[in-house]
Every structure is written in structure tokens, then in C-alpha cells.
Amino acid sequence: MKYLIPVIIVLSFMSCASPAVKETGGEGGNGKDTPGTSIVVLTEAQLKNAGIVMGSTERKDIAAVMKVNGKIDVPPQNIVSISFPLGGYLTSTKLLPGMPVKKGEVLGVLEDAQYIQLQQDYLTGVIKMRLLEKDYNRQKELNASQASSDKVFQQTQGDYESQKVIVQALAEKLRLIGINPASISEANISRHVNVYSPINGFVSKVDVNIGKYVSPTEVLFELVNPSDIHLALSIFQKDMPSLSIGQRVIAYSVNNPGTKYRAQIILFSRDIAADGSVEAHCHFDKYDKSLVPGLFMNAEIEVQNRNVYVLPSDAMVGYENKQYVFTEKGKNQFEMTEVVTGVSENGFTEIDGAYAQKLVSQHIVVKGAYSLLMKMKNTNEDE
Numbered sequence: 001m002k003y004l005i006p007v008i009i010v011l012s013f014m015s016c017a018s019p020a021v022k023e024t025g026g027e028g029g030n031g032k033d034t035p036g037t038s039i040v041v042l043t044e045a046q047l048k049n050a051g052i053v054m055g056s057t058e059r060k061d062i063a064a065v066m067k068v069n070g071k072i073d074v075p076p077q078n079i080v081s082i083s084f085p086l087g088g089y090l091t092s093t094k095l096l097p098g099m100p101v102k103k104g105e106v107l108g109v110l111e112d113a114q115y116i117q118l119q120q121d122y123l124t125g126v127i128k129m130r131l132l133e134k135d136y137n138r139q140k141e142l143n144a145s146q147a148s149s150d151k152v153f154q155q156t157q158g159d160y161e162s163q164k165v166i167v168q169a170l171a172e173k174l175r176l177i178g179i180n181p182a183s184i185s186e187a188n189i190s191r192h193v194n195v196y197s198p199i200n201g202f203v204s205k206v207d208v209n210i211g212k213y214v215s216p217t218e219v220l221f222e223l224v225n226p227s228d229i230h231l232a233l234s235i236f237q238k239d240m241p242s243l244s245i246g247q248r249v250i251a252y253s254v255n256n257p258g259t260k261y262r263a264q265i266i267l268f269s270r271d272i273a274a275d276g277s278v279e280a281h282c283h284f285d286k287y288d289k290s291l292v293p294g295l296f297m298n299a300e301i302e303v304q305n306r307n308v309y310v311l312p313s314d315a316m317v318g319y320e321n322k323q324y325v326f327t328e329k330g331k332n333q334f335e336m337t338e339v340v341t342g343v344s345e346n347g348f349t350e351i352d353g354a355y356a357q358k359l360v361s362q363h364i365v366v367k368g369a370y371s372l373l374m375k376m377k378n379t380n381e382d383e
Contacts, residue, residue: 038336039329040376047332050375053367054328057309057359062345063302066242070233070279072295078225080199085176087215088112090208091192095221097206098292101197107221108195108208115177119189122170122181129163136160201225204293224293231263231282233299240268240278242303249282251299261288265301309356310348315366316341317373326372328363334372 042050088110095107139156142148171181177193184190205222208214231251235243249263263282272278282299284291316323316339323341326334337359342350351359365372 040334040372042332050368050371052365054363055366057311057356059307060310061305061307062343062350064304065343066301066303068233069298070231072291072293073232074224074229074293078228080223081219082221083219085216086114089213095203095206097203099203103197103200105197106194107197109192111192115193116191119184125167125170129167132160132163199225233280234277235280236277249299249301251297254296308350310350312366313344313347313349315369317369326365326369
């Protein structure tokens with residue numbers, strides 16, 4: 001019998017200890033996931049001050065949300081690289097990246113000796129053309145009266161027509177560099193030319209500095225027309241069956257998540273990236289000038305509507321990285337019960353099916369849950 005006594009004592013101790021852990025552990029079962037006790041008891045005064053409102057689970061159609069990321073982009077036709085056909089030295093510009101520009105606005109000023117030469121060639125060409133025109137008209141009259149041979153008249157006519165082509169070509173070259181041929185004369189030949197903006201938009205890049213010589217192939221500035229700015233989202237292949245053109249998107253920047261931008265999917269790319277993703281292109285409902293190309297964005301896509309059990313979002317409280325609700329257990333008594341939540345929409349949060357079934361017939365605190373959590377924590381600290 002002396003060998004049985006210790007065993008009986010140990011078993012008795014274990015049977016007495018087990019209920020204590022269950023009572024203090026709450027739903028977590030280990031005494032650490034929830035406060036020391038899962039029951040809160042309030043007096044009538046405390047109940048009134050806490051503003052407790054009771055409710056119950058209900059079924060609602062709620063949209064599942066796919067969370068993705070991407071960045072602001074613009075199509076190639078809305079990005080304009082500004083270069084200059086003849087090259088030259090940049091003498092003036094006030095552009096900085098981000099500055100707005102208007103169509104026809106001067107972006108910079110270039111100078112070069114070839115601009116002077118081109119104007120000189122045009123003016124001398126015009127003078128020669130006028131002389132040839134007079135000679136042509138004279139030979140035409142002489143040929144009509146048979147005072148001049150056909151060969152001389154035809155030669156004069158050919159010279160005149162050739163010179164007209166030369167003058168017209170020189171005029172187009174002047175227009176190409178922004179000089180109106182009709183505005184120049186021997187008294188106002190300029191060594192400077194202006195570089196004009198072809199669009200309304202903003203400056204995205206400035207690739208030159210004062211005094212730099214730029215060749216015809218170099219880009220001086222890059223402009224963006226924001227009228228067709230869009231959001232390019234990375235979508236994994238496995239999620240593609242859930243998406244379609246026309247689906248609504250809510251986007252927000254990483255630095256300013258509180259500002260939401262509404263958009264709509266308009267196109268899916270046909271190329272699959274190395275990581276197995278494709279791009280979904282979205283148009284914004286309303287353009288915002290703070291949305292600049294290259295800005296990283298997060299987005300939520302409404303995938304489908306599901307009929308699920310929900311509670312008001314205020315009914316949930318977070319503790320130790322888990323979610324809880326308070327259920328009524330008696331007069332002025334409330335028990336903290338763990339739940340697993342899903343999608344939130346319009347002030348309601350989805351309750352996972354297995355947890356929702358346990359709450360179907362119970363009265364639940366839908367307002368004032370945070371006050372109960374504070375009361376429970378303060379009680380445990382006092383103990």
C-alpha cells in the first residue's frame with residue numbers, strides 16, 4: 001500500500017488542477033490567449049455608462065475582396081519625348097520634373113549657327129526665285145510672239161520651277177524648327193529658336209542643362225499627357241478566373257492609404273511575367289494630379305458576392321492578434337468568445353462559418369465591446 005499512496009495523491013492533484021486552467025483560459029484554452037478570466041460582470045451603473053447595445057448575427061450578401069498591388073502608368077501614346085531636329089546649344093529653360101505645361105508653351109531656347117544659315121538660304125532662295133519668275137514671265141511673252149525659241153523658254157521655266165521647290169523645302173525646314181518663314185527678313189535673322197510643348201500635361205524628365213549641346217537624336221525633355229493615366233495591377237494566374245473586364249477597383253497609395261481612388265478594369269495583358277503574373281489595366285473614374293507615373297499603389301478588387309453571417313464591425317475587438325466578441329451569459333454578464341473574421345464591407349464583417357454557427361442563437365454585444373475589453377483588462381490587472 002505504501003507504493004499506491006503517491007500515485008493517488010498525484011492523480012487527485014491533476015483532477016483538481018484541470019478545471020482551474022479551463023476557467024481562466026477562456027476560449028484560448030491555455031490561459032495566455034485571453035485575459036485571466038473571460039467573463040465580465042457589470043453593475044447597472046457600469047452597464048449604462050458603457051453604452052452596451054445587443055444584437056445578433058445576420059446573413060448578408062457581401063463581396064469578397066482580392067488585395068493586389070501595382071503602379072501608376074500611362075500608355076506610350078501619352079508619353080512625349082522632346083528632341084530637336086537640328087540640334088544645338090541649350091541657352092535657356094526653367095523646367096523641373098512635375099511642372100505643368102500647356103500646348104504651345106516655350107520649354108527651352110536653343111542656339112546654333114546652322115539656324116542662321118538656314119534662314120540665309122531661305123531668303124537668298126526667295127530672291128533668286130523672284131528673279132527667275134520675272135525671267136520666266138518675260139520669256140513666256142517672247143515665246144508667244146515667236147521672238148524666243150521654245151528651248152530657251154523651257155529652260156527658263158525649268159529653272160523657275162526648280163527654285164520654287166528649293167524655296168518650299170527650305171520653308172518647311174524652318175517650320176520644322178519653329179520658325180515662321182513669313183516672319184523673317186534680312187533685318188531680323190535670329191540665331192535662337194524656341195522649343196514648344198506639343199501637348200497639355202506635365203514634365204516627367206529633364207535630360208539637359210544650360211550650355212549643353214544636344215544632337216538631333218538626344219531627348220531634351222519628357223512630357224506626360226495625364227488624360228489617359230491608368231493603374232497597372234499585377235494579378236497572379238490562379239486569380240484570373242475570378243476577374244473580368246468591368247470589375248470595380250478601389251486603389252490607394254502606400255503613403256496615403258486613407259485616400260481612395262475608384263477605378264475599373266478595362267484590359268488584361270496577354271504576356272505572362274517570369275513570376276507568373278499578368279497585368280490588369282484600370283481606368284480611374286476621376287483623375288487626380290497626385291497620381292504620377294511610377295507611383296506604387298495597393299488595390300482591392302470586388303470579386304464576388306457571397307451570402308454569409310455577419311456582425312457589425314464594432315462588435316469585434318482585437319486581443320493578442322486574435323478577434324473576439326462578447327456574448328450575453330446572464331444578467332449583466334458577458335463572456336469573451338473568439339471568432340475568425342473574413343471580409344468587411346459597409347460597416348459589417350464576415351464571421352467564419354464554424355464560429356458563426358456557435359453564435360446564431362446568442363445575444364451579442366454589437367456596441368460597447370471595447371469598453372468591456374478594457375473592464376476585463378483592468379480587473380485582471382487589479383487581481
